[in-house]
Amino acid sequence: MALKKSDLYTSLWKSCDELRGGMDASQYKDYILTLLFVKYVSDKAKADPNSLIDVPAGGSFDDMLAAKGDKEIGDRMNKIIAALAEANGLQKVIDLADFNDEEKLGKGKEMQDRLSALVGIFNTLDFRGSRAEGDDLLGDAYEYLMRHFATESGKSKGQFYTPAEVSRILAKVVGISASTKQDQTVYDPTCGSGSLLLKVAAEAPRGITIYGQEKDNATWALSRMNMILHGNEVADIRKGDTITSPQFTKNDQLRSFDFAVANPPFSVKSWSNGLDKDYGRFEFGKPPEKNGDYAFLLHVLKSLKSTGKGAVILPHGVLFRGGAEARIRTELLKRGYIRGIIGLPANLFYGTGIPACIVVLDKENAAGRTGVFMVDASKGFIKDGNKNRLRSQDIHKVVDVFNKQTEVDRYSRMVPLTEIADPKNDYNLNIPRYIDSSEPEDIQDLHAHLHGGIPERDLDALSPFWDAFPQLRAELFTPNRPGYSDLAIDITAVQQAILDSTEFQKFSTDVSTIVGDWFAAHRNELEAITADTKPNDLIAALGDDLLARFKPVALLDEYSVYEQLMTYWHSVIHDDVFLIMNEGWRDAAKPRKTIEDKDRKLSEAPDLVVGSGRSAAKYKMDLIPPSVMVAAYFADYQTHIDELTTAAEEAARAVEEYTEEHAVEDGLLAEAMDDDKISKALITARLKDAKKEGSDPDEVKALQHLIKLYETEAAEKKAAKDAQAALDLAALTQYGELNEDDVKAIVLDDKWHATISNRIAGEVNSLTLGLVARIQQLGDRYAETLDELDEELAILDGKVIGHLADMGIK
Template sequence: MAIRKSELYSSLWKSCDELRGGMDASQYKDYVLVLLFIKYVSDKYEGKKDSIIEIPEGASFKDLIKLKGQSDIGDRINKITGKLAEANELKGVITVADFNDPDRLGKGKDMVDRLSNLVSIFENPALDFSSNRAENDDILGDAYEYLMRHFATESGKSKGQFYTPSEVSRIIAKVIGINCSKSQSETIYDPACGSGSLLLKAADEAISGVTIYGQENDNATRALAVMNMWLHGNPASDIRQGNTIASPLFTDERTGDLKTFDYVVANPPFSYKSWSNGINPQHDVYERFTGFGIPPSKNGDYAFLLHIIKSLKSKGKGACILPHGVLFRGNTEADIRTNIIKRGYIKGIIGLPANLFYGTGIPACIIVLDKENAGERKGIFMIDASKGFIKDGNKNRLREQDIHKIVDVFNRQIEVPKYSRMISLKEIEENEYNLNIPRYIDSQESEDMQDIEAHLLGDIPARDIDALKDYWEVYPALKNDLFIQNNRPGYVKLKIEKDKIKSAIFGHPEFIACRKEMENIFKLWEKNTVDYLKELKKGLRPKDVINCISENILNSYQNLHLVDKYDVYQHLMNYWSETMQDDMYELSSDGWTAGNEVLRLTKEDKKGKKKEVEGMAGLSGRLIPVDLIIELYFGKEKVHIDEMEAEKETLIAKMDEVREEHGGEDGLLSEVMDDKGKISKKTITAHLKEVNKKPLENREEITLLKDYSKLLNREGELKENIKYAWKELETKVKKKYPALSLEEIKKTVLEEKWMRSINKAVHTEIDRISQRLTGRIKELAERYETPLPELEKTVEELEEKVNAHLERMGFVWE
């Protein structure tokens, strides 16, 4: 079986539970990631000659398993990691975590149990990396990213800066042009590389490969980066530890100048106060500030940006994440910014939402640099992407649609109202080289104006209806069917009752035609996609698959009015993340025959022992959900069970009603009810013997008891019948899976599972659009429904009625 991403993530995160309490996330991440590294390299390379890593005898994950329960487990794990590190020049990388630290891991049995449980979690067969057929799809690298993100979330404000959100990294990777690199000899560098995620995302875009360099100030974080490089298949990456500004470690051996690179990316610490420690900025030996200006002594944002510029080759390209303040702060920073702009080094600026980054909530931007043809640059392309995000816990997160839109708009230099513009250098000069994005892009929504005349005289302002022009371009006749021109210029009347607005829109021929067009577009995409997916075979690369079908859905919806193609794209990406991605890894592992398998689930009891989940609830199809098999092949059986369940619920409701009516202190059923208000066959039978001794006197009670007994008997029969029916259905379902043909599996998975779900999600878009139109028209109708004179008249009438009523009661207002 394949490693499902969801299972891998949950298993790895479960390992963290064993360590919580003794230390915070910034510390326990080292233990988890070291064990993950040892498990991975052991599975992939143990016993293999000429592999990229040597697994010495006695230094594999199997040797860790042997230590479970032993009193000296912590010390011996340290020795194993040390042996593996020494054989592969990984000292200071996988030896950063002390597995024999009693302050963090507990003492005596507490440490033994904690480390034994931790090893057991990685012993899970689901984490067997040797059998992962989708290895080229970087499932382990994604798992590492998952852990990094969660560690950053839990590490708190001061300790989460080792990680750049992968969504931001992906944007940078796609806008610096590294996809045009031509050979492995080209270079990429990150002067503040953290855990290396930004470097790796950028390197992934280099089709022909790229040579990776990075420097990180913190030693433990540098260790994370090195492991990250290994786990992503880049063991030759050169990651060094040291202060980049004070002591840059990548220099030209011949001249002593800074080494220059083809690409540079960075997410340096924001507004770093101690940036100048260890150097004399006025006499910087690397001349990073010459011709630009010296950054403020307590703010290192421009120190890092100037270091990046100096580290770029003459045609080098790069991107740096910095706080928005660098765009508009004055004094020395204004001079530096002016000098950079005049040299044409800034190609673009992408404004990001606030609260994206770990360690800070302030909004940031991506400054895209390009030295090639800098002298001829006539403007800077700006994007205000501050409003495109989703809440994710206490942080904001870019969605797939936000990432794709930013990349598309930037790379194609598309001007989108309220979102993006090419700003000429002349306009920037007129604004005194202030690059604050709101100066150039007004992303604020138009204010919803109240119309005084409409409030006084009624009717709807024509300007509010005309503001819905995007809708009228698609539904031109609908506008005329909803509104009629008023005698007063500039105002219109609603032709229909406000309560009928929704039905009028949803039933209008133009709306129906628009929905039909949506259906036809989806059907065409569905056909092409199903034809493509049918041909997938074992060993497929899931990321290639989603890239293909998602780009196709974007192209399919690109010319459709009202519907945002990126919203449609997001529906597909959501389903991919929730369901389809795991299915693809199953297909990659075993092909379509995975659809023939149904598994028996297990769960842990209170003692931690795994037990099988009995009945239908315990069945889980690898590719095809059990519910879908029942729906497609055993509909009649399920209907029969549902009917019996419904009858049983009716009986229970009837018995509840009878007990409530006759179960009081003096009720006819009071003698057969227990302390909990329940009635059993046994108590009814026993009591009937008593009351039957005086049949005439107890006739009503006997009748009620017999009727209730029949209800109980029928309930019992139904329970037995339902139980038997479920058992029979379970047997049929288990037999059906292996009997499915290859064509049946493909049809079920492709059409009934995947396409049905995606179709349902995508078609909510047209309803959402029309709901917005309906809501706006209804809002305007209600706003101006009752003019002020009518309200005043109504108030006068009500006041007269109240005064008359008070007068009759003997009260008169003076």
């Protein structure tokens, strides 16, 4: 049975990490990605006789498998890779890593074991059915490894990888779409490992012609491999410094492209070293000698056709720095080349922690452009380890707002060029000048503090709630005086009053109905998942429809609802779809034995254990977890077990309470204690001695009572354990009795639909808690007037004076 994608990649990374030895991640990635490449092209050659990559005899992964355990394995692997490279003109691309390097891989037996284990790990991957739609085993494995290598490589060595989330934004705002023609071109002058180019290309389902240039030799090699791994064997990726030695020229001029994207190194100080020709790139001014940001921006602009569009990731300084950069920025704005600016959160990138922005360029209709569309997306992210990461909702919101030019308060607006050119701004593009993304100040009301009451201004600020629940405000508040209201109920009862209101209950029901209708509309589509399903297209359709259905719903942010779906997709459904595509519904639902691999130090935690001790059978249920199976078929029996468990817990609590009362110094159980500890064995021994000694009858009764409590506890625990074992066995048996329709019903209804509904219901609950917290805050803030506080202070002052007088102090 196929492993879940997430488990497979986690296993791959952990295994590789175990075998890394003395290398840092920036070196180790060359070995791992080379092996990934050899495995992929070997598998593809087996499945596709027309593969563009020739896998010669003596140059395949099978030859590596044959070398496992050989004391000359390192040398043999080098020769295998050399044969593959020579057959395809990939010298200095796939043969950079030396698999016979004793300093990195160890000597003798150490190298032999390490390389044999690595080959064994990659042998578990099967890419024969891999597709190039951007959601295949290979693409995800490469993305997973690259992200981990970038994270592990540190600040100075992680710049070869643009986070996939940022790449998706550039791909979608640059203008590539399903209508893009195959002969149209996309260019990245600083392409790194090629991840940004590939994300852009993925937006063109009919294909697009790819061009790229990379300065670093090892990273250029990664990019070449990456293109082949993703089915873009004919991509033209060249080597060299883009600024000083651009490789794409024609008739001594830069070649031009339909689209261009770039994530150049930030603020390079040596950008002009060796520059002897500018190719007309600096007609609007030469960038500062010690800062190359505008050199890359101007290169991209010059490389665009007259209708070309581009997007470049740059540090925020390009938006507001003065001097030569200000002059260039002014000229670009006057000519209308800058279509938009998107401000990103800080700490997204692996090479730097500073915040960056996306500058969107568009030559088409530039002369008629009258404004710059700005988006402040700096607050939309989630913490992920030591980096920040854009969520699905952040990506979708940025793209929707930018492409539709939608103005959102404190988030986005079309800024007229007249405002940018105004002397007070002087062509400064710093986003906070034009978009105030700060939260409104929570102003204290002095009159309310003096005389009580909650200001109507604060209640009016909650108008989205009152619009959705027109009668709720009148139920919660009563008039005090003009401009002020009082809580009509006790502050502690606010939450329950909201939950009990008919309007809120109807709102919750309506949300549930929308989710139900949405799922029902896509159920046939989900039922029809097969090996030919395209997961990216599937989730795009699901997500866009959910967004559209919740857009008109008051209060709920449709992007927060969308995030609930996407989080569950990435954590669970994506794996489920992968299993169903590879195994079929019924086989994917079958239990499998857990993986125990001592050589790779891998051990899976079982979902279900039947039996005990050495004879115990441990199972994983990847598609249908035992909890879902039990809820579907054994809900009543689970209730019975819950009751038994509660009884066992109550029995244990009775033992604890009785011992706490009597197992103390001079207590009835004091003689049975040993080093302040007590147990059934100690109690039993003491009872025997107490009867012999004719001890206090009360002590004997206490000992006998505690033994009964221990026996009751043991019996209750055994009953619960036996019942659970019976349920586990029944559940395991039930898996074997499921037909395909049963599996579909459980997965679609009891797992996916139920979980998504609960997650979105959680968004409704969060709304409630937010409203309750604000009302309670306002209620507490103005609960006591100044006169009441003065009166309370006078009382306390009198008490202090009285206490001092009692102490003889005047």
